[in-house]
Amino acid sequence: MSENxxxxxxxxxxxxxxxxxxxxxxxxxxxxxxxxxxSTHELPPFDIWSASYRLWQAMRFxxxxxxxxxxxxxxxxxxxxxxxxxxxxxxxxxxxxxxSLTHVAxxxxxxxxxxxDETINRLHGQGTDETSVFHGRDLFGYCAAxxxxxxxxxxxxxxxxxxxxxxQLPIEQPFYGTKTAxxxxxxxxxxxxxxxxxxxxxxxxxxxxxxxxxxxxxxxHAGECVFARELVFARTFGxxxxxxxxxxxxxxxxxxxxxxxxSFVKQYGVGFGSDWTxxxxxxx
Amino acid sequence: MSENxxxxxxxxxxxxxxxxxxxxxxxxxxxxxxxxxxSTHELPPFDIWSASYRLWQAMRFxxxxxxxxxxxxxxxxxxxxxxxxxxxxxxxxxxxxxxSLTHVAxxxxxxxxxxxDETINRLHGQGTDETSVFHGRDLFGYCAAxxxxxxxxxxxxxxxxxxxxxxQLPIEQPFYGTKTAxxxxxxxxxxxxxxxxxxxxxxxxxxxxxxxxxxxxxxxHAGECVFARELVFARTFGxxxxxxxxxxxxxxxxxxxxxxxxSFVKQYGVGFGSDWTxxxxxxx
Amino acid sequence: MSENxxxxxxxxxxxxxxxxxxxxxxxxxxxxxxxxxxSTHELPPFDIWSASYRLWQAMRFxxxxxxxxxxxxxxxxxxxxxxxxxxxxxxxxxxxxxxSLTHVAxxxxxxxxxxxDETINRLHGQGTDETSVFHGRDLFGYCAAxxxxxxxxxxxxxxxxxxxxxxQLPIEQPFYGTKTAxxxxxxxxxxxxxxxxxxxxxxxxxxxxxxxxxxxxxxxHAGECVFARELVFARTFGxxxxxxxxxxxxxxxxxxxxxxxxSFVKQYGVGFGSDWTxxxxxxx
Numbered sequence: 001m002s003e004n005x006x007x008x009x010x011x012x013x014x015x016x017x018x019x020x021x022x023x024x025x026x027x028x029x030x031x032x033x034x035x036x037x038x039s040t041h042e043l044p045p046f047d048i049w050s051a052s053y054r055l056w057q058a059m060r061f062x063x064x065x066x067x068x069x070x071x072x073x074x075x076x077x078x079x080x081x082x083x084x085x086x087x088x089x090x091x092x093x094x095x096x097x098x099x100s101l102t103h104v105a106x107x108x109x110x111x112x113x114x115x116x117d118e119t120i121n122r123l124h125g126q127g128t129d130e131t132s133v134f135h136g137r138d139l140f141g142y143c144a145a146x147x148x149x150x151x152x153x154x155x156x157x158x159x160x161x162x163x164x165x166x167x168q169l170p171i172e173q174p175f176y177g178t179k180t181a182x183x184x185x186x187x188x189x190x191x192x193x194x195x196x197x198x199x200x201x202x203x204x205x206x207x208x209x210x211x212x213x214x215x216x217x218x219x220x221h222a223g224e225c226v227f228a229r230e231l232v233f234a235r236t237f238g239x240x241x242x243x244x245x246x247x248x249x250x251x252x253x254x255x256x257x258x259x260x261x262x263s264f265v266k267q268y269g270v271g272f273g274s275d276w277t278x279x280x281x282x283x284x
Numbered sequence: 285m286s287e288n289x290x291x292x293x294x295x296x297x298x299x300x301x302x303x304x305x306x307x308x309x310x311x312x313x314x315x316x317x318x319x320x321x322x323s324t325h326e327l328p329p330f331d332i333w334s335a336s337y338r339l340w341q342a343m344r345f346x347x348x349x350x351x352x353x354x355x356x357x358x359x360x361x362x363x364x365x366x367x368x369x370x371x372x373x374x375x376x377x378x379x380x381x382x383x384s385l386t387h388v389a390x391x392x393x394x395x396x397x398x399x400x401d402e403t404i405n406r407l408h409g410q411g412t413d414e415t416s417v418f419h420g421r422d423l424f425g426y427c428a429a430x431x432x433x434x435x436x437x438x439x440x441x442x443x444x445x446x447x448x449x450x451x452q453l454p455i456e457q458p459f460y461g462t463k464t465a466x467x468x469x470x471x472x473x474x475x476x477x478x479x480x481x482x483x484x485x486x487x488x489x490x491x492x493x494x495x496x497x498x499x500x501x502x503x504x505h506a507g508e509c510v511f512a513r514e515l516v517f518a519r520t521f522g523x524x525x526x527x528x529x530x531x532x533x534x535x536x537x538x539x540x541x542x543x544x545x546x547s548f549v550k551q552y553g554v555g556f557g558s559d560w561t562x563x564x565x566x567x568x
Numbered sequence: 569m570s571e572n573x574x575x576x577x578x579x580x581x582x583x584x585x586x587x588x589x590x591x592x593x594x595x596x597x598x599x600x601x602x603x604x605x606x607s608t609h610e611l612p613p614f615d616i617w618s619a620s621y622r623l624w625q626a627m628r629f630x631x632x633x634x635x636x637x638x639x640x641x642x643x644x645x646x647x648x649x650x651x652x653x654x655x656x657x658x659x660x661x662x663x664x665x666x667x668s669l670t671h672v673a674x675x676x677x678x679x680x681x682x683x684x685d686e687t688i689n690r691l692h693g694q695g696t697d698e699t700s701v702f703h704g705r706d707l708f709g710y711c712a713a714x715x716x717x718x719x720x721x722x723x724x725x726x727x728x729x730x731x732x733x734x735x736q737l738p739i740e741q742p743f744y745g746t747k748t749a750x751x752x753x754x755x756x757x758x759x760x761x762x763x764x765x766x767x768x769x770x771x772x773x774x775x776x777x778x779x780x781x782x783x784x785x786x787x788x789h790a791g792e793c794v795f796a797r798e799l800v801f802a803r804t805f806g807x808x809x810x811x812x813x814x815x816x817x818x819x820x821x822x823x824x825x826x827x828x829x830x831s832f833v834k835q836y837g838v839g840f841g842s843d844w845t846x847x848x849x850x851x852x
Binding site: 296297298299300301302303304305306307308309310312313316320322329330358359360361362410412415416417418421422 | 574576578583605606607608609610611622623625626627628629630631634755757758759760803804805806816817818819820821829
Binding site for chain 1: 580581582583584585586587588589590591592593594596597600604606613614642643644645646694696699700701702705706
């Protein structure tokens, strides 16, 4: 008998009511031995970009074969596909195919993807067949539980489709030159107010950037300059004074912006997404 | 040997300190193999109505025999009863008998109820015998753990009392006429700002309401009209433009109010409870 | 084969992104059968005092041998030690040695402490070796998982050092006289707005304080009087009217301040820490 897979959930449902509990109840009715782990239920409502980034952010640290469920689903009830994707490195993702797979597709690669067959892998008989607004509970949670408990195989999720059809949001590729680079502000660290770029620290070091360098940072949004300043590229926050902005190598090995013992986001009003670009240039 | 029951907790303790952890520690000391699932710890403080609704909202999706613990307990330390209720469909609820069982009593029915015998089923010897402010930890959590791990049977909780004595908050019954209905705004969806009425979609459809109809909605609070407008009864939010209000069939098969990609609660200042009434009439 | 230990986590990471999930993934890769329990991830950012208090607040209610992980780590990447402490009553704590052990050292006592050997008990090979900002994931979570799953013994954590070297924040000892006492406001109850002092109820009762007494309370902060008023020392909140301030014996057997059905913190603007002192005197 094969072992259950771990189930990791991220949604924008919040944790103030019983929405998550209803979804988890469905999982436990499928197989009460399934282990459920919260990633986060506080994704910004309707924000598919954040869902995509957060899904990617933690995935590689989990055991191969873990089943992730991601439900940020502004198009629930419309014609967007409900799918299960299998990444090239062996993780499963149960999600609306609405852009949530953008980062995983780009950074892990998708091996195969299947559309969930609602005639089989959707909750029925709980008096909720007529409602189409809560696919987290009735479709994604239920299907993920069946997959994680090996009631169904990946093949039994539903018909395969080409992974090139998976919806991807646009992400500008970073550019690296000698002691210069351009990218985007990819996401925030919502608790500490840091910002993560999509510039890889390894690539910067290979292009003449060094820890301790002073670097001119220019952040543009919608054609306007929002932030322009020389910052130190520090190994630790201790290298700058409290409330000073600083560049550092974040936990995912990307160039990032922080304010020591403070919030870069609040102090400078900088956001994230494809339309927030950053240029970095080593001061000679 | 009988198997452990699942334990699902909801409280108004918040998750910012170690209050929940202390309660869960007590559970794990009773039996460290017990599985604990958070429903929510962010119920509005002291709000028994919300506790009652949230308890009901998720219950039916869980396996029969699951033990729910609900602690919103403004009368802790007073003479309100501490009880375990068994619903007609086989769920256990460990809770102060202060109105928290209102929705479950009405919609599931209560098969039997017992007052917790504090001489047996209360935590002793942890240096907290003298305190009477934290029954979530010392009484409800402890007793629920003993029940879920089958250390005690339901009968050993304490003396039975008549289920007609269970405290119930008033809920006005909905009225359905031909193409017209009246009810209450029963609760909110705190993350998305939607509002759920106690009008059943099935009953509305049986009384001449149809998807696609334009329906005149009037919401009254304390004798004053707070909202009056014609809304579409839509199958999906995609049928109206962003920021437009809309009627829909919610995940529990009740008529509900939303703003597409927005918050009905914030946009129109509407609350919930027995004193928020709604009238719905199909436009001919 | 020895059984896994329970793992209880508290951090200031928040629960809005995948930071916690990345840390838990690392734990599950070490041993996917490990059980992880959230204490809280909403400690005030960088607040070591709160980390110390919250760690102590719940610990005694857990089974002996439980492994606690506490990560509030403003000095990450600097020379502060990363350690595992074993308390005199048999709990393990994996934490930066930065003051987080203050309350546990004072109230439980530390039996032994070891510095984590990063050459062995740090995550390697996940592409994050170069980053030094996320020890929750790469060091504390990883090491705790190895300890909890008995892959390593306590001795294999790393070299022992003297428990007298453990960093402790200053806490003024309470003073008790006949019908008078002085102490500090030690912490808040962030959900209900209560405040806990470090005055033990048992000691107060032994020095002539009685339930039902009227007691003059004076709260000073930085040399200024912030609150001065006579309050009733009540057994339950029901003894005063809603919105009235009251003294009570809290869940940890300490004298505490509340507003019935309200928030003492908000109503009176009182904070907590070593520099918030309280004097209590029974009115004759």
